[in-house]
Amino acid sequence: MTDSADSPSDASDRPNLVLVHCHDLGQHLGCYGADVDTPNIDGLAADGARLANSFCTAPQCSPSRSSMVTGTYPHENGVMGLAHMGWALGDDRETLPKRLKAAGDETALLGFQHEVPDEPERLGYDHVDSGTKRALELVDVVDDFFAERADADDPFFVSIGIEEPHRPFRREYLPDETYDAYDPDEVPLDDFAYLPDAPGVREDVADLRSVISEVLDPAVGRYRESLADAGLAEETVFVFTTDHGLAIPRAKGTCYDPGIETALVVRQPGAVEGGEVHESLVTNADFTPTMLDLLGIDPPTDLSGESFAPLLRGEPHEGRDRIFAEMTWHDRYNPIRAIRTERYKYVRNFSVLPKVFVPMDVAPTASGREVHEEFHVPQRPAEELYDLEADPHESENLASDKKPFEPAAEASDPDPAHADALDRLRDELEAWMESTDDPLLDGPVPYPDVE
Structure with missing residues (x-):
């Protein structure tokens, strides 16, 4: 496999990379036109670039995430099913954290991953804290992580994996008032025209929107605050994305657009202009080469994924037509x-x-x-x-x-x-x-x- 990376001695000149990824969100955010209150993620989009036509390689967790961290399709990397059901990346498979670690970055996982069933260190992480994957519980973990690295010389890559809005939308650990944000009888279904207007659908949509607006979105805002409080925001690429489409019928588990569309927002101060919306087709097999490119590391040329970093930087970019x-x-x-x-x-x-x-x-x-x-x-x-x-x-x-x-x-x-x-x-x-x-x-x- 062709590799190209900065030597560790060059690492101190590179920005950090913060990747926040959640379950089952699709593009159900205010900044994507959905009727849901997400001011924090919308604010990230206003400060960075939003990919309007971002898709995943598979409408399910492990295969999609395997593409994101390797730059290859699931049937190429072998993850053609769920990691807890027998499918997993092999130890010899190159991943984004492995590539960044070899380039001199500290690498960390906070929360969730689903590319291997156990021992996530095999993916290339120096530090793993998987004590919780709940978005709001991770706030303190993330805060401590950034505070400890406020004066570090070498860059870091941290993957922050959060569970919400995975089903069940209603969780015992969340207060009852979390689900008061949207009334099932009043919630509009314009974003779900492919589903029948039925009581069960309305209840699902109300609960889904509540957990997005009351749990997921505030947590992302807190992560950004922690990064800024540590004085690291201006030297960090901050990315928010999800694995695949919504966990509702005719979405997750299908190759219809609601199953494969993904939110993707990228902020890089001084390189990616804020408020940009890019309509080009991108796939999450492009994620690893793009992140390497944004960090100043030449991406491998033998991956199925392609870097769209030039698009984000406002440079000429041919892009995909499929x-x-x-x-x-x-x-x-x-x-x-x-x-x-x-x-x-x-x-x-x-x-x-x-x-x-x-x-x-x-x-x-x-x-x-x-x-x-x-x-x-x-x-x-x-x-x-x-x-x-x-x-x-x-x-x-x-x-x-x-x-x-x-x-x-x-x-x-x-x-x-x-x-x-x-x-x-x-x-x-x-x-x-x-x-x-x-x-x-x-x-x-x-x-x-x-x-």
């Missing part, structure tokens, strides 16, 4: 591959599961049951094509309704107005799978050989 997403294993085998351009989404389903896959943490909820009843059909089509300009909620499949393993003679024809796009995207997806040695091309992917 991104890819995938799913293989979650709580069941559910192989999907997808390609998204600015206009189209093409999804290839390799299994015979129902149309709406509801992950195990969503299925027991009222909204999960209601959506399953409303959208359930006997079998998903083998291919899905959506015109995102005309149909942003991906409700009208323009491809054939042919089911996997069904004779083509029994299926409808694709919409002729979009047949060329279907052929092109089908070919591009297959070419990507071949170029990245996707094991799905050889048949079903077995569960890992673990106890």
Whole structure:
């Protein structure tokens, strides 16, 4: 693997990197146009750059996070399912903390990670404090960490992993008044037009928004305050992001936009102009090379991810015209591959599961049951094509309704107005799978050989 990094003697000239990442948020923030109160994260976006079309490589935790820290797709790095269910990055896999540690940075993890099931030091962290992953409980941990490094000579990288807004949205450790912010009967559902207007959906949306505005957002604001109080804010790249889309039906566990869209906000004083909104397509496989580039370290050239640091710095940047997403294993085998351009989404389903896959943490909820009843059909089509300009909620499949393993003679024809796009995207997806040695091309992917 091609590496390029500053020597430790050069490290003192580089900024620090603070990465704050949460669960299951998608882009449900005020600065992304959602009807939710998030003044602290909105303020970070005003001070930095917001990536409007940021997507993840997989609509589930471990595979997506593996891409973020390696710059490779899940089927390339081997994390095609959840870390606590047998999938994990190998010890020989290069990660962002390993690369920064080799370049002379101190590396630390505070809170949560999900790329390996245990011993997160294997990912390249010098210091690990995983005593809590709750956003507000981490405030004191983060405060102590920054205070201890106020006068340090060498730069540091700290990954702050927080649990909220993972399900269940209602938590015993949170005060009851946390959930008074939004009334289920009054909460608008404009951001959830792909879900039915049903009581369970309304309760979920109200609780989701409450935990975002009353827990997640204030905690991020406190982390920024701690960094500033330690005198480190102006010499630090501060990033906020999430792993994948919202933990609601037809989002998490699917390759529809609500499952793969991610918030991504980057602040770097003196380099990234505040208030910028970038519309270019980016994927979280680009995260590691981009962070290295922002820190002045030449990123490796043999990764699937590409640096979009020039875009953030206002320099010429060609950018992507497409991104890819995938799913293989979650709580069941559910192989999907997808390609998204600015206009189209093409999804290839390799299994015979129902149309709406509801992950195990969503299925027991009222909204999960209601959506399953409303959208359930006997079998998903083998291919899905959506015109995102005309149909942003991906409700009208323009491809054939042919089911996997069904004779083509029994299926409808694709919409002729979009047949060329279907052929092109089908070919591009297959070419990507071949170029990245996707094991799905050889048949079903077995569960890992673990106890």
